[in-house]
Amino acid sequence: MAAPQGRVKHTAIVRLCLHASHALGFQKTYNLPLFIIFAGAMVGFVLARFQYLDIANNFSKNSAPGEWYWHRQGHYRIGITLHLATCLPAGFLMVWQFVPVIRHKFLLFHRINGYIVIILLLLSNVGGLMIVRRTFGGSVATQSATGTLAILVSCGLAMAWWNIKCLQIDQHRKWMLRTMFYCGAIVTTRFILALSALSLTAIGSYFAVKSCDELRFMISEKKIAERYPTCLVPFNQSSIGAAGYAVVKADYNAGKESIAAALNLSFGTAVWLAIFLHLVGIEIYIHLTPAESSRLRQISYEKQIEAGMSNPGSAGLTADRFGDAPKYRT
Template sequence: MALKISHNVWWRKAYQAAGFRKGYNFPLFIIFAGSMLGFSLARISYLNIGGNASSSYKKGAAPGEWYWYREGLARVGISIHLGCIIPAGVLMVWQFVPVIRHKFILLHRINGYIVIVLVMISNTGAFLIIRRSFGGTLPTQAAMGLLIILSTISIAMAYYNIKRLQIEQHRAWMLRAMFYLGVIITTRIIMVIAAQVSTAVGKYYVPMICDEIVFVQDSLTQNNTMYPQCSIANMSVDGMIAVAANFGSDRKEQLQASLELNFGMAAWLSIFLHTIGVEIYLNLTPAEGERLRRVSYAKQLEAGMRNPGSAGLTVDRWGDADEWIVPAEDT
């Protein structure tokens, strides 16, 4: 009994030290913010985009990606995207630490502006590379395009609401933005699992151009031996041939094919999971939303805004909902 009490006291001290009011928020923060921070830190070496170090993006990216990104507009796009989104991933998690928001308000604001700018610029870079990202299939392009739209709108909504001192809406939209940006982490997990499953099932093929296969293998002789169609005139379709999707193969183009085959599906499934997940969380924490709305009311009233409590983008002003009533103790 004493051990249980001691454990509860330790746990309460731990999450309260970080500024969390509820015990359930702390493990959720560790899981989701920790994943974002860990993933971003693990990708810092990718800021060395075209270097020959083993940790650079050129060497560490999925096979075939560098073929498309090594020059031209795609090179500009990947440089912009990685150069902005990796630092943004490291910085954004600190926006959700309550003790920073409460005791270091200026730091919270400055960091928030930096994150917003970095994400917006990174989305521009992402737009430039989606045509070639993991094969650039239409499902992949649509999924990546949707992510750009979702994250951009969420951050814009969060920014507008905080400028209107609508804090509970700012919280909701920033949470959505972070969950949307975290889709890429879940996508990679699902993609690897699905690649192994599709390899076990077998008989999956992906169209790939001969020049890309030669680039990946770095051997014209091996390519002509494995894919003689590439060396014989009129034996390929627009220079493309079918490559077996095999995640366990020692041939890089087959590994690449298995990733390209599953990336689009993994991205759509991840978008679904993250979208549903964040909305479930927001709907399960109405008390926190109501508490912050009271704070919004007080700040908006002090600032002399019209419709205090609903000066931002709230559902009672812009949707079909009952008008928000100021609690008696706040009047």
Template sequence: MRKVYRPLGFSKGYNFPLFVIFAGAIFGFVLARISYLNVTGTSARSFRKSAAPGEWYFFHQGHYRVGIILHLAGCLPAGFLAVWQFVPVIRHKALLFHRINGYVVILLSLIANAGALMIARRAFGGGLDVQSVVGVLAILTTTSLALAYYNIKRLQIDQHRAWMLRAWFYFGTIITTRLFMLASAAIITRSGNYYQVQTCGEVAFNFGGAWTNPRTLPPPTLKMYPQCVNGTNDTPIVVNANMNGLPEQIGAGLGLSFGMALWLALIVHALGVEWYLWLTPAESARLRNVSYERQLEAGFRNPGNAGLTVDRWGDAPAFQPTKTVSLKPMEEK
């Protein structure tokens, strides 16, 4: 294994498998969704064709259309570029690329967050659970990126590492969310007594028609929602969640599950990244000493504590440098 991970700059055996699992998941997810950058296309893999039933009804026009374009144009390239930020050999031997790429990733991430906030009202049904968790995610990721940026400008490398890890673990919740959402949708389908409120226009849009022209709709749909025959596009109807049913029923199953799944995934990821940071104090200590050296060379007044360190804001013991270290792993000295 050392022959594989040492050339990439990994100095510890546990880091490389974790990188493959978590960075690989983000990289694979982005590659699987990269075709979504063709937002309005007619191909089977464009976002328009792959969106959950009912979503394109809102996203095809107005500020929701702008929001989904911003979100996809920001998050997909950001996810692709962010993976390279966590490859040690790039940080050690291509520092200029690491810095420029980092600025680009932060900018794209902020654009993606802006787009997510714009579409939260209609994403997978847009319930209050969805809107609240999207807002929390936007706050957590934006704050983490801002703190990571501040700390690296203050040469506090240990805190930069911690906040960048937090930011991308929070962003990664969307992947785990898919697993929880599909499992939940299957469960409520078996239950058979979960329902979502949609509109006649949403249901009709799935078949390329409108309730103003009922002839474009399949007869079973007209029988299931008779209140829409003399209604309008905005007439509310109750749709049963059924992943084996009609498009609007599949959309109901996904919509009812999405908010819960996103909250659950966020909790798992937030706890997971703190657990990882808690289990790697030696790496934090090494980078704290590196920060001390860099800040001392730069003439900072309080080397070792120029960033947002705990002993500046809490009751931790004052930092004392232990030894001269290098930012590069031992084998590269």
């Protein structure tokens, strides 16, 4: 009896996925879907923002309200230019480091591309730290979260580099996976940021402080007079404690300044939550794939013996010794 048409189509799709998975060098059935989801999210995010490399035209017009006020000049402009010019190419190039067929058949490309990614990400961290004081309001939460993410990425890269120099491939894999997921936190941040801004809008009782100069950059003088009369008081005659500033309601559905307030209040929280999710998520994945770690540990052991290393199988930053169990060949 002939198989149902739907089942035939289903089988054809499965065969196509298996063929694509094997062509790319993936050994497990779950590798390709995970690669498509996470690497695809990174590539899609990067490609959507390549237009921002035109700082004066595209970034100035399409960035969050108020961002261009700070980033249009001085070291902030240098920082945002450096950050975008390095993190976007790095995000596109890093995903190819996780394609097995490239690692196996194009090892030279894998090595050169890896060094390029490391350099770009480190420069990206420098640019990000240059602008963090004003990015999305530059709150203490934003600065601490951004600094933590930069430390995580930098330390992850250092760990991965040192372990591969010591031929400890299993640890190199783990630290490169961690680093990629740390970088991916910025993608998750955007989703959390939007949800958080909408939540603050729905609650309706959140406010942010904005300088009058920044407000004038975003909205007209007429709207300033209508919404923020304190900005009309001369600086030296102001009776309020924070002269030259106004309180802006966080409202994602209102004017530019209110959207900016909602995003500024949400950004630090969004980054922290994204970091937490990615930290936990990648550790779960690593602990669910012990077989791959064991396989690479064995390969590391053999390569380190060939290289004449004194502690084969336990070089690099491996915490535990390789041991003398019979399953390991000498």
